[in-house]
Amino acid sequence: MRALRQALRAYPTLLRVGFAEVVAYRAEFVVWILTTNMPFVMLAIWHAVAADGAVGRFDQSRFVAYYLGAWVVRLVTSTWVVWEMSMDIRNGSLAPRLLRPLHVLLSYSAEHLAAVPMRFLVVSPVVVLLLVSARQHLTLGEPGFLLVFLLSLVGAWMLIFFSMVLMGALAFYLESSLGLFELWLGLHAILSGYLVPLERLPGWVAHLAAYLPFRSMLAFPVETLVGLETLPRAVHDLGIQWLWVVGTALVALTVWNRGVRRFVAFGG
């Protein structure tokens, strides 16, 4: 408990230093954001498809709302700590982190959370575009939806973070866990609603997605944002999302704690 209180006292400084690092890497940061362009490609395709009439519940303006929302949610909630962890474990750079009296996952989380304000800054023009072009579909005017949406963003960030930690911690056991991450990325692209709204996927794929955590990472916050969910349904899905968060966190922490015992701290 004392360690947790101490960590909370240290956290604002970690966030400040993390933000300074993000600013130091600003060119790389902007380039990375520019590479996250798949929603715009998919928007162009679906916009053309919907020119002759709505596709299910999606007309052209809802596709605009969905994909702009997907882009914003993706940028705000994504974290790639798996790269860093895998590298740190393999080349021994984890050692200086383990020597500090602060849980390593807390320091990783601070470094990655520190990037969120900068990402908000970058996505803000697209948020304005979203508000102007697809206002009629957005639910943010209603306090209930707004609250669920904000909590779903927090949940999505945590779910992605702990999924990354889980895959990163596998580097303690495997020679490289990045192959697994590539597989995860492929599944995420399809089953999270990033490429195609889940309800436009074949029935069995959409059914499969309902039992996996990927929907909670992206489609659920986006669907809540663009009015594809009723409020009771959104609250239900929020509960599911947070169950995934807790479950993934427990598994990730277990794998991490066991993995640290196997750490061989190469390279020094």
Next chain:
Amino acid sequence: MSAVIDVVGLSKSYRVHRRAPGVWAALGSVFHRRYETQNAVCELSFHIEAGERVGFLGPNGAGKTTTLKMLAGLLHPSAGTVRVASHTPQERNPAFLKAITLVMGQKQQLLWDLPPSETYAMNRAIYDLPRAEGEATQKELVELLEVGDLIHKPTRQLSLGERMKCELVAALLHRPRVLFLDEPTIGLDVSMQEKMRTFIRAYNQRWGATVLLTSHYMDDVTALCPRIIVIDRGKLVYDGDLKALIRQMRPERRLTVRLASVVAPERLTRLGATVVAHGDSQVVFGVKPERLNETVREVLASLPVADLSIEDPPLEEIMRELFQRDTATRDDSEAARVAEAARAAAGGERS
């Protein structure tokens, strides 16, 4: 005094994947992997008292860094027990982590793209140092290491020596009681090495900190460590006083004579001392301590002496002998003599 570091029967083994070179071996390893157990540290035992400065020596691959990492809590031992500052290191209790530091010359904690001052701010927060105390310690360390004009430059723009000094500030900001220093002067120039040694000695004296140091530079060890622990292939070879080991392994002193003119070799052999090295302008004799005065008199009387000095044999020589790796080609009696000399020196020191 009580033992700050207490190591009993410490062992560490790794499971290592072995594969022959080539495509077929690579394909074969997809289906069947061959693993071998490699013993990095074997039943190592030693105790270090508070405030001691101890050199931890051994050839490459002897298990020094593995041992340091176990003492620092980074690695879990395969067998044996370790207590450091009254803690079990691998539990990595915050109180333990606040009591120690591990400086690795080849690994750094400084944030690469930010100035060291940002790492210091982060460490002050992580170690929960009261603001005034943290800033005062930082100021003192920065002054001692003369890095005041460096700590606001991005780390990546600092030279290796500058980075190492800034790294030390980060590692000592929380005033650790136990310092594990793994090659802290690696890659530094001679003057920077000297500054680091002066600083480490000053820190040890100022705070009564315990220092365990590994280094391939024997000058670091002779300048800093009255006691050394030598390991080879993970096993203890020697633990005791540095000077006692030198005297035991190389009882002769080194008499170095700078010559005013060239001297024929036969004139040197007549002196009755062993000629260790001979050049046009310098000759080095190995002289038994009881014959030292006599030999100096003879040298002064019979050779054109420009300058003269008497020293212990260099530590490198002693270590080379202790580190003889190829036991298969080594004469058994020679191996026994080396081991016996090390044991005798260690025993003499302890008694």
